[in-house]
Amino acid sequence: MRYREGLKPVLQGLDLSLRAGEKVGLVGRTGAGKSSILVCLYRIVELSAGRITIDGRDIAHVPLRVLRARLSIIPQDPVLFTGSLRHNLDPFDERSDAQLRTALERCALALASALTLTLTRILALTLTLTLTKP
Numbered sequence: 001m002r003y004r005e006g007l008k009p010v011l012q013g014l015d016l017s018l019r020a021g022e023k024v025g026l027v028g029r030t031g032a033g034k035s036s037i038l039v040c041l042y043r044i045v046e047l048s049a050g051r052i053t054i055d056g057r058d059i060a061h062v063p064l065r066v067l068r069a070r071l072s073i074i075p076q077d078p079v080l081f082t083g084s085l086r087h088n089l090d091p092f093d094e095r096s097d098a099q100l101r102t103a104l105e106r107c108a109l110a111l112a113s114a115l116t117l118t119l120t121r122i123l124a125l126t127l128t129l130t131l132t133k134p
């Protein structure tokens with residue numbers, strides 16, 4: 001893969017197969033090409049040679065919307081976009097509230113969000129009481 005015509009390839013002769021469910025660590029010095037592998041998986045830059053297959057399908061022939069919807073990244077730094085927690089979890093409004101609640105429970109975040117809500121309410125009440133004290 002090269003980032004632009006005329007530039008040197010940044011990934012060359014990379015050949016690996018990963019089994020379903022396998023956990024793999026990518027290690028390499030800065031500039032080694034770790035992020036470039038993700039760039040290729042998401043087809044942000046198309047390969048200049050070679051191919052990537054997932055479940056036997058060459059991703060070059062998978063529609064971009066389908067490919068990108070099927071891949072997930074958990075970034076190193078947590079990011080929340082402006083908006084509700086619901087919008088952050090389900091930006092395209094494809095899931096029911098019950099499904100989102102189950103997902104939150106499965107990653108033990110439901111309790112955290114309930115706690116945050118309670119703490120926010122206590123804080124709001126304390127502020128109201130303080131401000132309305134004669």
Ligand SMILES: Nc1ncnc2c1ncn2[C@@H]1O[C@H](COP(=O)(O)OP(=O)(O)OP(=O)(O)O)[C@@H](O)[C@H]1O
Pocket residue numbers: 003010028029030031032033034035036037
């Ligand atoms: N947008 C880009 N345009 C041109 N070259 C790029 C671009 N992004 C990365 N490169 C080059 O591709 C090579 C691999 O970089 P890459 O970012 O994949 O490395 P990395 O292993 O993720 O490094 P790091 O540990 O610093 O994140 C480097 O030589 C880098 O300069």
Ligand SMILES: [Mg+2]
Pocket residue numbers: 034035036
């Ligand atoms: Mg990187």
